[in-house]
Amino acid sequence: MKAIAPHPLTLNGRDPEQLRGDPMSGDRYYSPEFAHREWEQLWTKIWHVAGRTQELLEAGDYVVHDFMGESVFCVKQDDGGIKAFYNVCQHRGMRLVSDSGSSNQFHCPYHGWVWGRDGVLQDLCDPEDFPQGNPCNKLKLNELRCDTWGGLVWYTMNDRAPALLDYLAPLPELYKNYPMETAVRVFARKIRLNCNWKFSTDNFSESYHTRTAHPQVPPWIDQDYWSARSEMFPNGHGRTVQPMRPSLRDLLPDGEPHPFDQLLRMWDIDPDSYPDFATKAMQGWLDLKAAKRNLWRERGYVHYADMNDEELTDSPHTVIFPNVTISFLPDNLIFFRSEPDAKDPTKCTFDLWCMAFPVAGQTAVDSVMAGVHPLEEAEPETCDFDGGRGVPEIVDSIVWQDMMLAEGQQRGWQSRGYRDSYLAGQETRVRYFHEVLNDYLEGRR
Secondary structure (H helix, E strand, O other): OOOOOOOOOOEEOOOHHHOOOOOOOHHHHOOHHHHHHHHHHHHOOOEEEEEEHHHOOOOOEEEEEEEOOEEEEEEEOOOOOEEEEEOOOOOOOOOOOOOOEEOOEEEOOOOOOEEEOOOEEEEOOOHHHOOOOOOOOOOEOOEEEEEEEOOEEEEEOOOOOOOHHHHHOOHHHHOOOOOHHHOEEEEEEEEEEOOOOHHHHHHHOOOOOHHHHOOOOOOOOOOOOOOOEEEEOOOOOEEEEEEOOOOOOOOOOOOOOOHHHHHHHHOOOOHHHOOOHHHHHHHHHHHHHHHHHHHHHHHOOHHHOOOOHHHHHEEEEEEEOOOEEEEEOOOEEEEEEEEEOOOOOOOEEEEEEEEEOOOOOOOEEEOOOOOEEEOOOOOOEEEEOHHHOOOHHHOOOHHHHHHHHHHHHHHHHOOOOOOOOOOOHHHHHHHHHHHHHHHHHOOOO
């Protein structure tokens, strides 16, 4: 196997020498004043995901993204481009649309003003009654910067923010081999949680909790800190690259079917051909790379065409600062996003999108987090977590187990007994996230 050279921007995600040592005090998880600073200095400065390019296929298709007290919609233009506008009529401030859809025009439900999909006012009642003159073709909706990457539609409220690809650097370069825009979203939930939004970024910035919280993971993803590669980047992003092979310190009981055996058989490798478990895990992982490299074309795995050996069999679990995480699996993308509640910093919403790359002949896919689903676009739904009862489709999955911990974590942050975190080396990225957040709040970013 050819070693993958680290990107020049890579920082060692297990090196505490990269940190200043900023404390992670509990108030940042529940203080209204801290949440207000986040709104003013973070959320109005970064790039947000509004939706997916698959939702904007025809001119007039639009997606609405409500974020705290703000609302933005992004609409496909006649020339194929996408424009983003604040979701507010320029007459008296009425919101124009509430749900994503498709339209040639946007009609204000209050006074009937008609806006084109380019944001220009097209028609209104009594145009002659305006002392300043007919506003048609003069007024325009307030526009935001908008761009796309990874099959996602992004916007920013900040006119001075860096270009999207610069903001995301070096992730677009690292993931150029994944045809992300072709992925089909087979499951989509927006889940209301009783915890601060930072719970998910903290959680996804380390795998130290996996052995305790997710015992089903080590048999098929080796998350031991000496096996996985932890990386962080100057813009605040980070990732853990984990081999999709069994951990050698987490053996299943004798006789229990092993998920790695199933994967090997899928690519015509006999798991019983190895002399012992360690050889099967290590050499089988290498054999799997070779088999995928040799068989992908005839099996219809066209998304493998440009993938390197690491991407064919490993899992780069990637946090995009500050609140988006994407698990890049060989056949799946899993998108996670947490967003703060507009009024209560101890609440948030958590988005879970399971996406799969199409494979010739496949009509259903294992979504990894939500079971087997038809290979077709799913309608998004919103629900309460409700102690795990609100999302029965994902009970006992990895992300369900994470969310089951969230409320207990929130209560702990609000305790007088919590002052700061005592972190292992493999949790370095957790504090790094908070230090980049502090840089935004202090105006250094």
